[in-house]
């Protein structure tokens with residue numbers, strides 16, 4: 001397993017986490033096996049909000065057994081009154097449900113206490129002024145929420161949340177379909193605005209846990225994908241992990257076999273992880289913009305081209321740490337010999353050798 005560090009904390013978070021969608025179809029024994037296997041494999045980040053109430057007790061029992069090893073996202077605003085997942089901005093039921101989730105875990109704290117699924121200004125205002133926000137802040141102060149977090153599908157709401165300066169983690173819907181098409185309500189915002197938001201997360205030190213990395217499975221099926229071609233799970237995971245700010249991807253699984261398939265990402269080759277085929281699939285990506293895919297590797301000078309570009313983009317939007325990270329790299333843009341290999345290889349049409357000159361001029365190295 002690979003791990004990334006939460007910027008506002010010391011937690012090491014596994015790059016593959018586990019979402020809760022899909023597991024409600026499994027029986028209790030299958031859920032136990034799946035979650036135990038996940039923990040054995042080094043997964044330590046779990047969302048705790050299945051599509052139906054039935055698995056909550058089993059999930060809570062397994063996660064509770066490993067409480068010190070795992071981070072759990074517990075949401076304030078999810079409801080299971082009818083037995084199926086529901087949602088509210090009313091403080092009283094939201095808080096009651098949150099506290100019952102802690103009891104199910106056999107614990108008195110949430111690693112991440114989530115302001116849950118806010119996509120509209122009116123809902124944002126209700127949550128911030130109607131009791132939920134005061135409650136979340138009070139729990140953060142008394143330690144029963146270790147980190148404040150939020151989930152949204154809306155870049156606009158994400159920015160309102162970021163403006164509070166109070167959050168350490170955001171759960172955001174992210175995949176190539178949501179970034180490059182407007183075919184889903186879960187993928188709000190234009191391509192460039194969504195890209196800019198990822199840089200804003202990174203600059204604010206707010207880590208991102210990715211929901212819907214396969215667009216609910218649509219991207220894995222050529223007939224259902226808006227691109228008319230399928231991507232693999234491995235490509236979708238790599239795409240998400242390459243976006244600035246992202247710490248972990250949280251796909252849902254139906255059971256043990258599904259999880260084993262997902263864990264295949266860890267042993268996947270760079271060819272299997274390569275998602276540069278997106279350049280042919282998504283018209284918008286033909287803008288000559290580096291998406292950090294590393295398809296242009298290997299550079300004969302050993303320059304990590306995707307990473308160099310990511311740090312440059314981050315530095316350009318005011319991230320001082322990005323400059324430090326860049327300077328700490330072993331090889332810098334100044335070592336580019338203009339061989340043109342990257343220019344020929346880049347499917348997105350980026351004139352990378354010219355960009356290396358620009359990056360060298362900016363960082364002075």
Ligand code: SF4
Pocket residue numbers: 276289290291292293294295296297305306309342345346347348349350352
């Ligand atoms: S220059 Fe092109 S191929 Fe290289 S990392 Fe950027 S987008 Fe990918």
Ligand code: SF4
Pocket residue numbers: 298299300301303305335336337338339340341342343352353356
């Ligand atoms: S042009 Fe520069 S950055 Fe690109 S592959 Fe050649 S040496 Fe590396």
